[in-house]
Amino acid sequence: MNGELFPRERGVVVEGAVHLPGWLSGARQRELLDACREWARPPAGLRTVRTRNGVMSVRQLSLGWHWYPYGYARTVVDGGGEPVKPFPAWLGEWARRAAADAGLPHEPTAGAAAGAADEGGDDPFDIALVNFYDATARMGMHRDSDERSPAPVVSFSLGDTCVFRFGTAEGRGRPWTDVELRSGDAFVFGGPARLAHHGVPRTRPGTAPPALGLTGRVNVTVRASGLGPGGFTP
Numbered sequence: 001m002n003g004e005l006f007p008r009e010r011g012v013v014v015e016g017a018v019h020l021p022g023w024l025s026g027a028r029q030r031e032l033l034d035a036c037r038e039w040a041r042p043p044a045g046l047r048t049v050r051t052r053n054g055v056m057s058v059r060q061l062s063l064g065w066h067w068y069p070y071g072y073a074r075t076v077v078d079g080g081g082e083p084v085k086p087f088p089a090w091l092g093e094w095a096r097r098a099a100a101d102a103g104l105p106h107e108p109t110a111g112a113a114a115g116a117a118d119e120g121g122d123d124p125f126d127i128a129l130v131n132f133y134d135a136t137a138r139m140g141m142h143r144d145s146d147e148r149s150p151a152p153v154v155s156f157s158l159g160d161t162c163v164f165r166f167g168t169a170e171g172r173g174r175p176w177t178d179v180e181l182r183s184g185d186a187f188v189f190g191g192p193a194r195l196a197h198h199g200v201p202r203t204r205p206g207t208a209p210p211a212l213g214l215t216g217r218v219n220v221t222v223r224a225s226g227l228g229p230g231g232f233t234p
């Protein structure tokens with residue numbers, strides 16, 4: 001919001017999908033970017049993902065559970081087989097606070113006492129996917145449907161602005177709404193919007209805040225796997 005003529009307002013895109021512009025301060029953005037740079041190093045660092053449709057233009061890493069097309073494992077099963085890096089508690093706390101600010105509270109420690117407003121009950125935030133977009137990278141319309149928890153997904157954006165396309169659960173096509181996600185924005189989707197299709201048709205290269213020192217865009221989505229602490233055999 002710094003220096004904006006008109007501050008961007010919290011936006012409800014559809015019921016359950018909420019945009020929180022400028023949710024991360026400059027200092028928090030740098031903190032998250034520094035952490036992403038550490039996580040990006042091998043082993044189990046930033047990688048190219050192969051799906052059944054080809055190679056994703058976005059490069060990715062996972063924390064907590066390793067996402068691969070189309071499931072979760074404890075090791076990089078579609079790569080070098082290394083153990084996934086741990087999911088940090090502070091990132092879960094950021095997600096918990098953003099979800100509450102979005103009006104989609106997810107309070108796993110409160111358990112059943114949290115009542116009907118809480119989606120996902122006791123499932124803790126335990127996964128993050130970190131996506132790196134260079135100037136030409138995009139992400140096609142998809143649903144985040146490999147988790148077993150209805151808890152909301154909380155996304156944090158860093159660097160270049162992007163067009164984030166948010167559609168329906170029914171299909172990849174219209175209707176959809178295009179939202180600009182800028183560095184520091186959070187976006188939360190849960191409840192009736194949890195399984196909506198979404199994607200990133202383009203970024204706007206060169207729009208990252210110069211002080212951040214990032215060329216391109218980084219997006220971090222925090223999720224609750226619902227897989228529990230135990231083993232999971234894909």
Ligand SMILES: O=C(O)CCC(=O)C(=O)O
Nearest residue numbers: 129131144164200219221
């Ligand atoms: O980059 C984004 O804003 C969206 C990322 C996303 O949809 C995902 O990781 O599943």
Ligand SMILES: [Fe+2]
Nearest residue numbers: 142143144198
């Ligand atoms: Fe997604």
